[in-house]
Amino acid sequence: MSSAESRPDEEGSGGAASTGTANFLRNLGFPLVRVHHPFNHFDFARPGRLILVIGPMGSGKTEFSARMWRDSLVARRKSGAVRKATSSDGADRREIFVVRSSLDSLRFPDYPEDALAYRGGYERCGDRIGQARDSFGLENLLAENHGVGTWIVDEAAFFDERLAYLMKDESERRGLVFVCPTLVLNFRREIFNQTARLLLENATDVFPLTAYCEHEDCLADSLYTYRYYLVDGVECPALYFDPLIIIGGDRMKEDGREPNYCTRCDEHHYLPGKEYTYFTLKPLGEAAARGDGRPLVAELGALAGGGESRLAASLRSRHLECPRPRPEMLSSLNVPCIAERALVFLYAEANLLSAEQMRSIVRDLGLDRDYLARALADNRRPLDL
DSSP states (O other), X not given: OOOOOOOTTOTTOOSBOOHHHHHHHHHTTOOSOOOBOOOOOOOOSOOSEEEEEEOOTTXXXXXXXXXXXXXXXXXXXXXXXXXXXXXXXXXXXXXXXXXXXXXXXXXXXXXXXXXXXXXXXXXXXXXXXXXXXXXXXXXXXXXXXXXXXXXXXXXXXXXXXXXXXXXXXXXXXXXXXXXXXXXXXXXXXXXXXXHHHHHHHHOSEEEEOOEEOOSTTOOOEEOEEEXXXXXXXXXXXXXXXXXXXXXXXXXXXXXXXXXXXEEEOTTTOOOTTHHHIIIIIHHHHHHHHTTOOHHHHHHXXXXXXXXXXHHHHHHHHHHTSSSSOOGGGGGGGGSSOHHHHHHHIIIIISOOXXXXXXXXXXXXXTOOHXXXXXXXXXXXXXXXX
8 A cells, every 4th residue: 555644635624734734723712622623625636646435334435535626526516627637648537437336236236327325325326337347347437538538437346356556557657547436345244255355455545434323322443344144033144154245235135045244343334144154154065175075964964954054063062152151143144044154155155066066956955046046146256056
């Protein structure tokens, strides 16, 4: 990462204010208090930046983009002298194009097609908003819109790894500015993927946003996205080995096959099954990869409702029969399709099972083919079952 520090004139910086700002407010009669930076308008004059806007769902990442869009409407009304300060290689950084990942197309279905939508409203972007499936799609949009100097790439971590270097090259070569409102941590509280890691390595500016923990008994600050399911109205946390990517709309779901998301603090971010994944599930997958699939099939059969699973025993031992019981962890066992979720992890993420092994296990255990087909497609490992 080139720089993770906030400068006194940085847009939206949340650290202590510069000496000049503090002195100005003191001259107005403010007492000696902790003064923060003002939330500045976007700086269209500075070229060649890759800006990450990171935080959990609901922290205002897309609203940050909408504010930039409104700033650009004001900046574009300025004179030609301003254009000289905001342009390089034929591209004016006051001109913004919004790029949405095609994987995220189900969000906000009730808004106009040209809307930059967020939880508090939306901005109409006309022909300056589009979709791209991967970095090659973004490259095509760059070629078609040569005069655009600022590019907002929403949910950039959904794109392929090449994206980070495409944006780096374009910013260095032409002075373009790329702004990426994106998750960098997944629901497991781990770096989302290799794309997120490369974005962090190549960023010039980072704006971390937080949100209130959404647990009803808590008002703490949160940086983490929490995934859970509603089963008969009860909150059931996602297991650690739940499919990494599940594509869906941004609305509450009561179907136990479809996840919900919110932001949670350390205390209320429940993530059962991590130890089981590495102590049991992954070793069983490795044994199957070496040719002995019987223990894995037995455990998957138990997960599918055919008896006592080692997962259930692990959760009871770690979260119920312990000095500090957390019974909410065991409600994860009520989520449907646990065996199918384990299979997706072993095949699409751990790369331990062959396509033929997948088909054989699904057939022998009578697993839910529809759920598996959707989950595998979402995680870019489609398979004809």
